[in-house]
Amino acid sequence: MPSRPNRQILLAARPEGRLEERHFRSTVGTVGDPGPGQLLCRTILLSIDPANRAWMHGPTYRDQVEAGQVMSGFTLAEVVGQNGAGIPNGAIVACEAGWQEYAVLRADRVRPIEVRGMLTHHASVLGVTGLTAYFGLLSIGRPTKGETVVVSAAAGATGNVVGQLARIHGARVVGITGSDDKNRLLERDLAFDATVNHRSATLRKDLAARCPRGIDVYFDNVGGRVLETVLPLMNLHGRVVCCGAVSQYDTANPAPGPGGVPGLLVVKRLRMEGFIVLDLVAEWPEAEAKLAAWVASGELKVLEDVVDGLDAAPAALIGLLAGDNVGKRLVRVAADPK
């Protein structure tokens, strides 16, 4: 197999302040043949996630993305070549091919997918963001019937699933977004009990009014001012699921920490707990099966926001950080294999 041309998007420069298109550069490289134990993967869908931006700040739970490298990202890919790797051509795999058409990856770094229904679902509700909602809400937040669950970035890939799972488990669900349009959609299409716009000048009052019995679980995707506003409204023994801090990713000047920490944690006996879904890979199949069943029954609606073509990826990420997505944002790099 001759070496093929491979369209790629590089991180041209690490952003100091806000991420802009000039921080990326499109190029055409080549991709070689897979070595022993390796696969040649063709990207079909590229996942656009707030964490992509956090990876540019420095090492986190993974290496930092450096200038000059192909931008990192989670992908669904088709295996189109292999070298004794035990995964056949035509298989669909979840992997981190990054922002490029092809990647050579070690077979032990990809996860074969048994496709259920639409392929996109494996990058949204059955993918990392859906699993993040599942484990964060059910293993850390642990809402019980009748409790009030608040979720921020509620129209986002993880947030919308959190809200729906909380509703499925009998909780009262209040979503926070930065847009009245998103809020209407959450209440109308996803049966959220109430919503609040975090751009409101009376955020605290609005939230208190929508949560007359206080807040038992707060699923925090944003950090910053919203977290600080929620803490005083938490009930005794409340739980704060620390999933992300998207309000802090795209800036050179992160906000100070929330003023209620640690005082309110003591007085209200709160638990704040962070987690990374990659730690729980062994439990993914069971979670995926449950999520798929709720999708099949119609209890869990799938909210996706698919953008076309690899070259659209930079704008897709920049827009995501500004909150212009509704549901899971994906870039379609190639058509589904037949």
Place this chain on the structure above:
Amino acid sequence: MPSRPNRQILLAARPEGRLEERHFRSTVGTVGDPGPGQLLCRTILLSIDPANRAWMHGPTYRDQVEAGQVMSGFTLAEVVGQNGAGIPNGAIVACEAGWQEYAVLRADRVRPIEVRGMLTHHASVLGVTGLTAYFGLLSIGRPTKGETVVVSAAAGATGNVVGQLARIHGARVVGITGSDDKNRLLERDLAFDATVNHRSATLRKDLAARCPRGIDVYFDNVGGRVLETVLPLMNLHGRVVCCGAVSQYDTANPAPGPGGVPGLLVVKRLRMEGFIVLDLVAEWPEAEAKLAAWVASGELKVLEDVVDGLDAAPAALIGLLAGDNVGKRLVRVAADPK
């Protein structure tokens, strides 16, 4: 029984900034006879706690202390009169008689004490502060053998017990105080593995050097800058026990929250959890028995700092907030009953 004179210390005015002696006023009131189901309690020992200052800020897990009222405080008292209350004269009870010689209390608001060894121990290692150390460390921090436990206010009533319990459970213990003298005492007399002075200009570096394998459990009594310094040194899946925020109590301008919240909680999968030992009263007898056994065996040394006479209470609290105590600070109001 005629009404008796009753020396009392009132909170004369709620402090706006630092607490000073002028915020208190000594007076002689009277105490009447106990009504049905009530006890007349004579204060023997008065517990001086950082929380006393926090109670002046506003309602917390209890009503706020108002100007003009007898100052609130935990006490050990002797029952010297009762009215069908089912607790005999001469009994020793743990109660909240406040800063006064006598109090009439409902029998269901006191806890009879089975005195083991020295009475003062029931106000220190076997009292609320010792139990706070026990439950906070063992139920929330849950250190395992070989892990590194860091505790702040480490020479304080709770901190010194935390450090010793961590050592008894096989952890490596690093104490933080604001005094080199206290640190020497902790290392020499209580077998702390290392100590750090939080007034050092190189606190973060000092702490990193004393914790070469990172920090698994941080028992936080102080909040503020020390908490912010500790967070980046926490190991993956570390636990922060939120017990108090004494650095923030005696000020009108609390510090902003720690900058690592919530970002570091996510990246490091940390759990921060507050608790109040009063929630766990049902488990106190078992904890008290274990603590008493460690005291009896000499594994757990008792660090007390007893000040003489009710009138010394204001200065005792002001000094405690400035960190001048070593171990549990008590005010002896009356001699032990024979």
